[in-house]
Amino acid sequence: MADTSLLISSESRYAKYMIASFSSWFGSLALGTVVGYTANAIPSVQSEGSHVKLSTNQISWLGSLMALGAVLGSICAGSLIEYIGRKGTLIMTSIPFVFGWLLMAYAGRMESPSAILIGRFITGYCCGLISLTAPVYIAETADPSKRGFLGSGFQLSICVGVLISFIAGKYVSWAYLCIISSIFPIIMLIMMCLMPETPYWLIKRGRISEATEANIFLHGLDSSQQMNAEVSINTVSTDGTTTEENKSSVFLEFKRRHVIKPFLLVLALMFFQQSSGVNALIFYTTYIFKSSGSHSLDASDATILVGAVQVVAAFAACLLTDRAGRKPLILLSSVGCGLSLLLLSIYHFLCDAKGSEFQKLYGWIPVVALITFMVAFSLGLGPIPWLLMSELLPANVKSVASGLCSSYNWLFAFIITKLFHTLIDTLLESGTYLLFSILCFCCTVFVALLLPETKGKSLTEIENIFRDRTTTTIN
Known part of the structure; x- marks a missing residue:
């Protein structure tokens, strides 16, 4: 690290923790390009000019392998952030990230469907690393008064990455989209090399x-x-993270009430985030618009519109998280998502009952429903579970618990994405979206009854909420 005298001057009063968070955002932006890739890449791969042809089953795997890779990445991240640090993990992730994209890009020349699927798995693995590491890095470097804004920025940068992928995918082939997407991990590598490791991790290493x-x-x-x-x-030094007892008995800590309760809360939030069906809706956005019979907008244009609105909503969430609080936003978000999916369910039910004439008259409804869903999701269900993962989990088990929560999240993302078409075949579109809607309303009840507010609290104050039975009132 550079000499402190060079880093600090009378002019440099701007908090550099903002720049540190911004640097890690390029990792989540890269994650967003992976999430948004399939929306336009799948139609591109299936076009007549494509050198690679994928079967229906392979298309399904292309959509879901990202989440499966992320499960493994999340598991590995828990150990990596302890052994090589938060910063070190983000830097290391950029190398396989770029390799995965380039492998996919050159799969066309090799005429190898398996190369696309392997590359997709590798980029998904890197997404799992980032989804755990970036929120922890932000939480441990940010000022408590700005942690909500910067933590929500993790979701904002994901949305920006999704939008970039949507826009670029409209104009370039799936292979060139891979090359464009490989730029962002490189930017993360360069910027993170200029940032410090988190004080939390350095203290733990003595x-x-x-x-x-x-x-x-x-x-x-x-x-x-x-x-x-x-x-x-x-505060870091008194968190108990450097004692030999905690180093040797991390898993025994899960028997303690102040550990298991926030851990289960985060697991539940991760479940509700994915049970909204968000990843399936993003992965297959273009397909959903085409199959819904919407003629008010071109499917790819409607996809871009959804991505743009999602970015605006995610930016609003950044501004509101530290003002409105985590709990009110996630309540508003879950209700909004539930109503949007209910509208989509009713639309498909009426289409099945009344036929193509109804589709022609009301084809704008899926566009409105998906835009409303993405706005609501980006305000709360998207960013806040990741933010709360970094806030609620105690410092002495954070690496293990974060890895478990993150891998749990991606596992459900994989299951729901892989089964999306099966659900549609079994329950039809109306039944599938109704199921997602009901789960969103269940999230509303859960959050209202059990989730505490963490706005403006330090990490130690949050941990004390669960340590002291007399202070665990629901805010």
């Missing part, structure tokens, strides 16, 4: 002077910030 220097770099050094820096360092 590197006190480096932790102090990193904290000063991130939060500045004036009369008020110096005090904050010292308090932050002392």
Whole structure:
């Protein structure tokens, strides 16, 4: 790390933790390009000019392998963020990320469907690494008053990546889209090399002077910030993360009430996030518009519109998270998603009952329903479970617990994405969207009854909510 005297001057009062978070956002932006890839890539692969032909089963795997790879990535991330650090993990991730995209890009020349699927799995693996590591890096470097904004920015950058993929996919083939997408992991690599490791991790490794220097770099050094820096360092050192007892008995910690309760809360939030069907809806957005009979917009244009609105909503979530709080936003989000999916379900039910004439008259309904869904999802169900994962889980089990929660999230994403077409064949579109809608309303009840508010609290204060039975009231 550069000399502190060079990093801090009277002019550099701008909090560098914002820049650190911004650097990690390029990782989640790269994640977004993977999520949005299949929306236009699948029609491109199936076109007559494509050098690679995929069967219906292979198309299904192309959509779902990303999530399966992310399961493995999330499991590995829990250990990697402890052994090589949060920063080190983000830097390391960029290498297989670029390789996976290039393997997919050159699959056309090799005329190898398996190369596309392998590359898709590799990029999914990297998504699993990032989905765990970036929120932890942000939470451990950000000021508590801005942690909601920066943590929600993780979802915002995912949405930006999805939108970039939607726009580029309209104009370039699936192979060139891979090459474009490989740029963002490279940018993350360059920017993260200029950022410090988190003070939390450095303290846990006994590197006190480096932790102090990193904290000063991130939060500045004036009369008020110096005090904050010292308090932050002392807080880390008293979290119990450096004791031999905690190092040797992490899994035994899950028997403790103040550990298992937030862990189960995060698992439930991850389940409800994926049971909304969001990844299936994003992966197959273009397909959904085509199959719905919507003629008010070209399917690819409607897909781009959905992505653009999602970015705007995610930006609004960044501004609102630290003001409105986590709980009100996720309540609003789950209700909005449930109503949007209910509207989509009713539309398909009436289409089945009244035929193509109804589709022609009301083909705009799927566009409105999906836009409303993406807006609602981006306000709460999208960003807040990841933010709460980094806030609620105690520091001494965070690496293991975060890995379990993240892999659990991606496992459900894989299951729902892989079974999406099966659900449609079995329950029809109306039944499938109704099922997702009911689960969103179940999320509303769960959050209203059991989730505490964490707005404006330090990580230690949040942990104390679950340590002290007298303070575990529902806010």
